[in-house]
Amino acid sequence: MGKEKIIPILALIVLIIGGTSSAYVYVTQIDKETISINGNEYTVDQLSYMGETKTIQTVEGEKTGVSLEDLIPKLGIGCPSCHEYTIKAKDGYQQTVEWEIMKTGVLSSIKKVYFPDTPKKFWVGDIVEIEVK
Amino acid sequence: MKKMKLIAGILVFGSLWGFSEVIIGSSLKDIGLPTGVIMTGVFAIFFLVFSRMIYRQPGMQLGMGLVAGGLRLFNPFVGCHLCSAIAIMVEGAIFELIWYKISFDFSELKTIIMQGSMGIISAYLIYIEGYIVTQIATPIAAGANFYLENLIVFLPNIFASGLIAALIGGVVLPVTLLAKKIDITVKDRLYYPTTIGLSVLCWFIVIGNWFLA
Numbered sequence: 001m002g003k004e005k006i007i008p009i010l011a012l013i014v015l016i017i018g019g020t021s022s023a024y025v026y027v028t029q030i031d032k033e034t035i036s037i038n039g040n041e042y043t044v045d046q047l048s049y050m051g052e053t054k055t056i057q058t059v060e061g062e063k064t065g066v067s068l069e070d071l072i073p074k075l076g077i078g079c080p081s082c083h084e085y086t087i088k089a090k091d092g093y094q095q096t097v098e099w100e101i102m103k104t105g106v107l108s109s110i111k112k113v114y115f116p117d118t119p120k121k122f123w124v125g126d127i128v129e130i131e132v133k
Numbered sequence: 134m135k136k137m138k139l140i141a142g143i144l145v146f147g148s149l150w151g152f153s154e155v156i157i158g159s160s161l162k163d164i165g166l167p168t169g170v171i172m173t174g175v176f177a178i179f180f181l182v183f184s185r186m187i188y189r190q191p192g193m194q195l196g197m198g199l200v201a202g203g204l205r206l207f208n209p210f211v212g213c214h215l216c217s218a219i220a221i222m223v224e225g226a227i228f229e230l231i232w233y234k235i236s237f238d239f240s241e242l243k244t245i246i247m248q249g250s251m252g253i254i255s256a257y258l259i260y261i262e263g264y265i266v267t268q269i270a271t272p273i274a275a276g277a278n279f280y281l282e283n284l285i286v287f288l289p290n291i292f293a294s295g296l297i298a299a300l301i302g303g304v305v306l307p308v309t310l311l312a313k314k315i316d317i318t319v320k321d322r323l324y325y326p327t328t329i330g331l332s333v334l335c336w337f338i339v340i341g342n343w344f345l346a
Contacts, residue, residue, distance in 0.1 A: 007251060010254050011249070011303070014253055014257045015253065015296070018296030018299055021292035025289050086280075094283050095272075122271075
């Protein structure tokens with residue numbers, strides 16, 4: 001088979017992969033008001049009452065939210081430094097951080113975590129779950 | 134002499150590519166446009182294909198990626214400068230691989246279907262490669278661990294987001310090839326002042342912007 005056939009077929013395969021992936025992402029997207037942490041569901045308001053409010057300095061300026069260092073032990077998670085935390089967004093994006101990073105962060109009222117010393121890729125937004133490993 | 138001309142070409146096109154990534158990319162982001170797909174589908178495809186069309190030299194686009202990546206290190210608007218720089222350098226290499234079997238006179242790309250198809254394939258693969266490289270490099274550069282699981286669960290999103298870049302690339306590449314019909318020769322005595330001057334201007338603006346940010 002010559003290039004004049006292979007190249008359009010490959011392009012078609014690319015479009016099919018892109019199209020089916022778009023459909024998959026749309027169908028599997030989780031949309032909910034609560035955040036699941038260690039198996040329990042909480043609203044952002046509930047979490048705000050439970051933990052202390054803290055302001056941190058980031059590359060995008062000051063960010064205010066619930067201190068994760070204060071919040072995590074209050075959610076009944078013993079030995080916070082013994083775990084890793086996978087923060088998951090509604091679109092499937094997720095980042096895993098160790099306690100050393102986790103404890104520096106805040107959870108804002110828009111369901112987004114910020115960390116002062118990490119690239120923005122770690123700032124997961126539209127959080128639906130924080131898995132404790 | 135021919136080698137020097139090629140090096141100057143790599144420098145100018147790499148600088149223009151890097152300049153567009155940093156300055157134009159940041160402006161597009163500020164107005165809420167999908168920067169990644171536009172930068173790949175329009176600017177990367179245009180500079181890579183246009184330079185290949187003019188110089189017809191293997192390895193040139195790899196060199197352009199190195200220059201553009203170097204310039205992108207001075208982008209104050211990204212979280213991980215090194216990751217973005219590595220991503221763009223790999224983009225140049227990926228382009229070379231995709232186009233390895235395509236002749237330098239583009240004789241295979243006579244029909245609009247072939248041109249559009251190459252645009253789709255090139256833009257899509259370059260885009261998802263850049264995305265994946267930054268996903269891997271960012272945690273490592275940040276001193277955190279890289280978790281393969283996090284990348285795997287997000288792959289459908291990456292594959293999906295590349296679709297727009299692919300469609301844009303499918304249009305931009307045939308449009309870029311129209312330039313074959315235009316005579317764009319630069320007189321020898323003007324070649325080096327033009328290429329070096331443009332390159333210096335790009336670096337001057339980007340680095341100046343970095344200090345001002």
